[in-house]
Amino acid sequence: MKHLLSIESLNASDIEQLLAEAKVMKRERGRHAAEPLRGQTWAMIFSKSSTRTRVSFEVGIRELGGQVIFLNASDIQLGRGEPICDTARVLGRMVHGTVFRTFAQADVEEFARYAGIPTINALTDEEHPCQILADLFTIQEKQPGPWSQKVITFVGDGQCNVANSWIFAAGRLGFELRVAAPPAFQPTPALLQRAGGRVRCVEDPRAAATGADVLYTDVWVSMGKEAEAAERLRQLAGYQINDALVARAKPGALVMHCLPAYRGKEIDAGTFEAHAQTIFDQAENRLHVQKAILAWVVR
Ligand code: CP
């Protein structure tokens, strides 16, 4: 039984295989002969808002021949306190796979353990593996070349799910990852040790951007952190991707954002528009990469 619960649980060859398959999915969209989800019905349980992940999975499941039901967690008994392990055992008898977006990583793992059907992490507080796989695909598409020679700089909340998944990806693929974050938002030493890899954590975003191939950011207030919004905006104020920061990166460096974007906060409005082609290709690639993930977990 295969799941896609974290980048940490993948090895380099899994990642390369998924990226190669996503390339075929993208090239052959609308012309797939194989329908690996034919005859299957998938559930998508979401406890948090979503545009990209929800739409790309719903479309992807259908394009692979499957049917899909979207379950807002607050509409099912899970939202009234039914345990994950019971929800999982019920769904495991009715559907063929689940895409789950929620808060605790442990909940997605528990679901996978009890459901006995392929389970995909569509974002937790700790990881966003589908996002990072799509980002890796986008980088490879736009800047082909060995991972070991790339420098990827993450600017902002170095403890968020997206940053964590980047840290695990660095451990797997061997690129240099720089994380520029204020002290309270630096990745924890325990996580860095667990992930391995070449990860350099600094406070100065200019130092982190210098000579980088990719500048990457995410929202300053992740879902579930709304109560901390004012303090986060105050502490992260100096960590915006803007033209001055981009000027320090390599000429032609990619500027990436997982979206949704808050202009004037983590990214300057003009910088965002100047790099909109990359950013929306990155969003589109969620579809192709997640189709590869779906085909991979049912194989
Ligand atoms: N990047 C991302 O996961 O977007 P959504 O929250 O809209 O799914």
Ligand code: NVA
């Ligand atoms: N870190 C963000 C990612 C959104 C796709 C969040 O968790 O809200």
